[in-house]
Amino acid sequence: MIEDDERLAGMVVTYLGQNGYTVAHATTAAAGLAELQSNAPALVLLDLMLPDADGLEVCRRIRALGAPLASVPIVMLTAKGDPLDRVVGLELGADDYLPKPFEPRELLARLRAVLRRPQLAEAETSVRQFGRLAIDTGARKVSIDGQARSLTAYQFDLLLALAERAGRVLSREHLIDAVKGESLEPFDRSIDVHIGRLRQAIEDDPKHPRRIITVRGAGYVFAKVQDA
Secondary structure, eight states: OBOSOHHHHHHHHHHHHHTTOOOOOBSSHHHHHHHHHHSOOSOEEEESBOSSSBHHHHHHHHHTSOTTGGGOOEEEEESSOOHHHHHHHHHHTOSEEEESSOOHHHHHHHHHHHHHHHHHHTTOOOEEEETTEEEETTTTEEEETTEEEOOOHHHHHHHHHHHHTTTSEEOHHHHHHHHHSSOOOTTOTHHHHHHHHHHHHHOSSTTSOSSEEEETTTEEEEOSOOOO
């Protein structure tokens, strides 16, 4: 947890500890990044406003690290409540966000949902092939023509949810439920941000997508047949 509010951090550390989680706390971006690289965590709780760096910049730095640290799930804690900050955070690679103040139980539920996603995929060992696109569900890797594409944990699970239902139109609500395992607000638009980032990673021309197609008023569909 990278958070300069020591009182809040102490509450979170205690509460999560009572629920079976070990939390290492850092009060600055520099200390948090050092801890991340010394002891690779299962998840990062990242405050948006830190004394020595912007949380969005820290998120970008984490995503720029080498594997496997670059794909560690990131949940951003936002005090501003500005939707733009949340959108930018998601675009930079955050997997989820939680506005302050928050209920500890909601934080726990969101962490469990994020941490549950990799575990659900551990038993999968097959490689799903869609034209030039390959999805290795065991290694949780995506490649095109053998060239690896970088995805966050959330983006990988979103792609997998689409690919497993190739040819079917999926609403935003359906995708949110499939990826998170829990219902969020029915008009949560963060899914659009993740779709945009996913297209940047896997489409030859993100402005004219041929793998993840938008169906106006309905949602998204993953192309079942892909020649390119």
